[in-house]
Amino acid sequence: MRLPDFEAWAIFATVVEHRSFTAAAKALGLSKATVSKAVSRLETSMGATVFHRTSRRLSLTETGRSLSVRAARILAEAVAAEETARDEASAPKGTVRLAAPMSFGLLHVAPAVADFLALYPEMAIDLHFSDEKIDIIDMGFDIALRIASLPDSSLRVRRLGGVEARIVASPSYLERYGRPSHPSELSEHRCLGYAYIDTPDTWRFLGPGREEVSVRPAGPLRSNSGDAMLPALRAGLGIAILPDFIVHQDIAEGRLEALLPGWSRPPVALHLLTPPGDPRPVRVTLLADFLATRFRAICAG
Known part of the structure; x- marks a missing residue:
C-alpha cells in the first residue's frame, strides 16, 4: 500500500489559496522550485494536470478545481490536529x-x-x-x-x-383577586408576561390526565428579564410563570406562593x-x- 503524498496535497492547497507558486512558496517558507516539484508529483500521481500554466496566469483545470476542495480539507484537518496536539501538550490557554x-x-x-x-x-x-x-x-x-x-x-x-417552571403570585395579590383553581381562570387575572418564552402570547399547560389548556394572558407588565418581574410580583401586581431557579427563594421565604398544583408548562x-x-x-x-x-x-x- 502506497501512502498518499500529504505534503504535495498541502502544498497544492496553499497554491490554490494564494493563486501563485511564488506567493505559496513565501507563505510556506519553501523555494518556488520545491513548491513546483510537489505539484508535479501530485499531477503524476493523479495522472492529470491540476493547473493551466502560462507566463502571466495560473488557473485550475477542471480536475484541479474538484481536487482543490479535498486538498483544502486535508490541509485544514492537519492544521487542526496539530493545534489540538499543541494544546494538549501545554497548559490550556x-x-x-x-x-x-x-x-x-x-x-x-x-x-x-x-x-x-x-x-x-x-x-x-x-x-x-x-x-x-x-x-x-x-x-x-x-x-x-x-x-x-x-x-x-x-x-x-x-x-x-x-428546568421546572413555577406559576406564582404574592399572598397580597391572592387576597385581593382570589386564587385560580384551573389554568382557564388565568384569563380573568392580571398576568405578567415574559417576552422570550416560546409562545409569549399564549400560556400552555399540561394537567391531570394529560389535559391541555391554553390561555392568552393579559396584564400590566411584560419583560425580557425574569428577575425584572420579581418586584412587581412581590408588590402584588399579578401572576407570572418563571423558572424555579428565579423564584424558589421567594417561595421558601413566603414572599410568593406556587399556584395550580398538578399543572405544569410543557417541559x-x-x-x-x-x-x-x-x-x-x-x-x-x-x-x-x-x-x-x-x-x-x-x-x-
Whole structure:
C-alpha cells in the first residue's frame, strides 16, 4: 500500500489559496522550485494536470478545481490536529466566547466561570448574557447555554437537565383577586408576561390526565428579564410563570406562593450548544465539559 503524498496535497492547497507558486512558496517558507516539484508529483500521481500554466496566469483545470476542495480539507484537518496536539501538550490557554441566559447566567454561570478561571489561570472567557435566542455561529460564540425546548438544528447539543417552571403570585395579590383553581381562570387575572418564552402570547399547560389548556394572558407588565418581574410580583401586581431557579427563594421565604398544583408548562431543559465540526480546540472542550458537569448537578434531571 502506497501512502498518499500529504505534503504535495498541502502544498497544492496553499497554491490554490494564494493563486501563485511564488506567493505559496513565501507563505510556506519553501523555494518556488520545491513548491513546483510537489505539484508535479501530485499531477503524476493523479495522472492529470491540476493547473493551466502560462507566463502571466495560473488557473485550475477542471480536475484541479474538484481536487482543490479535498486538498483544502486535508490541509485544514492537519492544521487542526496539530493545534489540538499543541494544546494538549501545554497548559490550556486562549479565549472562549460563552453566551448564557441573563438570570441563570448571573445566578449560576458567573460563579462557575470564576471557579473555572481559578483552575485554569492562562485561559480567558468572553462572557455574554442575554435571554434572546442568538445565532451562535453568526455571532462567533464557542459555547452557548440555552433554556428551551430546542428544535432540530445543525448545532451540537447536550441536554444537561430539566428546568421546572413555577406559576406564582404574592399572598397580597391572592387576597385581593382570589386564587385560580384551573389554568382557564388565568384569563380573568392580571398576568405578567415574559417576552422570550416560546409562545409569549399564549400560556400552555399540561394537567391531570394529560389535559391541555391554553390561555392568552393579559396584564400590566411584560419583560425580557425574569428577575425584572420579581418586584412587581412581590408588590402584588399579578401572576407570572418563571423558572424555579428565579423564584424558589421567594417561595421558601413566603414572599410568593406556587399556584395550580398538578399543572405544569410543557417541559423545557438547559442545553449546552456548540457549533458543528471537529476537532474543537481543547480550551472549548475543557470549558464545555466543566459547565456540563456543574449544571447537571443542579438541574432537575
